[in-house]
Amino acid sequence: MTGFVSFVSSGPGDPDLLTLAAVKRLQIADAVLFDDLSSGPILEHAKPGADLIGVGKRAGRASPKQDHVNRLLVEYASTGAHVVRLKSGDAGIFGRLEEEIAALRRAGIKFEIIPGVTSASAAAAAAGIPLTRRLTARRVQFLTGADVTGGLPEGLNWAALADAEATTVVYMGKRTCGALAENLQKHGLSAATPVLLAQNISKPNQSLVRGTLGTLASLVVEEAGDGPALILIGPLAEGE
Numbered sequence: 001m002t003g004f005v006s007f008v009s010s011g012p013g014d015p016d017l018l019t020l021a022a023v024k025r026l027q028i029a030d031a032v033l034f035d036d037l038s039s040g041p042i043l044e045h046a047k048p049g050a051d052l053i054g055v056g057k058r059a060g061r062a063s064p065k066q067d068h069v070n071r072l073l074v075e076y077a078s079t080g081a082h083v084v085r086l087k088s089g090d091a092g093i094f095g096r097l098e099e100e101i102a103a104l105r106r107a108g109i110k111f112e113i114i115p116g117v118t119s120a121s122a123a124a125a126a127a128g129i130p131l132t133r134r135l136t137a138r139r140v141q142f143l144t145g146a147d148v149t150g151g152l153p154e155g156l157n158w159a160a161l162a163d164a165e166a167t168t169v170v171y172m173g174k175r176t177c178g179a180l181a182e183n184l185q186k187h188g189l190s191a192a193t194p195v196l197l198a199q200n201i202s203k204p205n206q207s208l209v210r211g212t213l214g215t216l217a218s219l220v221v222e223e224a225g226d227g228p229a230l231i232l233i234g235p236l237a238e239g240e
Helices: 020-028 039-047 066-078 098-106 119-127 177-186 213-223
Strands: 002-011 033-034 051-054 082-087 108-115 139-144 166-171 194-199 207-212 230-235
Touching: 002 020, 002 066, 002 098, 020 039, 020 108, 033 039, 033 066, 066 082, 066 098, 082 213, 098 108, 119 166, 119 194, 119 207, 119 230, 177 213, 194 213, 207 213, 213 230
Parallel strands: 002 082, 002 108, 033 051, 033 082, 139 166
Antiparallel strands: 166 230, 194 207, 194 230
C-alpha cells in the first residue's frame, strides 16, 4: 500500500500568499511535515485530525537531520497516506527538495511539486520595487550565503556575483555578509551599491532596512534579529 507526497510551497509566512493548490493539498492531507517558517496560521488549513509533524531546520538550533526527514516521508507514505511536505518559500529554492525527492524515488513513491512565492519576490513586493529593470537590472541571481558548515560557500563565481547590472538576492546570509561584501568589492562591485536587509517578510514584525554594500556588515549587526532574512544587492535595492 503506497501513498502519495505533495511538496507544497507555503510562501514566506503570510497565509494569504498561499496558492489555491497549496490550500487544497493541505485540506486533504493525512499528515503534514512542516518547516518552522510554515507553521502558525498556515497550518489552520490542514484537515482536522491530520498528523502535524515539525521538521524545520534553523541555523544555530537543534534540528532534525535530513535523513530523518527523508525516512519520515517514506514511512508515512508507505502506509497509504497522502502526505504534504510543507516547505517555506518556494520548495525548489534552497529547500533540499532534491534530496527528499531522491528518497521517494528509491522507495517507489509518487509525488508532485506545488510551486509558491519565494521570499525574494515577497521582499521586493514589500519594498515596493521590482526585481528587474530594463538596462540597469537585467538579471536576477539567487545565492545561498551558507553551506552545510554555516560558512560562505566555496567556489562561487565572483565575477558573476559582482555584476553591477544584476539584482543579487542572498538567502541565509546574515552570518557571512561581511565576507560576502568584502569579496564582492574585491571583484569590482562598488561599496556604494545599494543593499536592502529584509527580515520576517510578510509577517507582522516585517523589517526593511536600506544601506550600501560598504555598510552591509554593520547594518546586519545593528538591525538583524533572530528571524529569517534576505539581503538584496543591486541598483533596485535603493528604492525611490
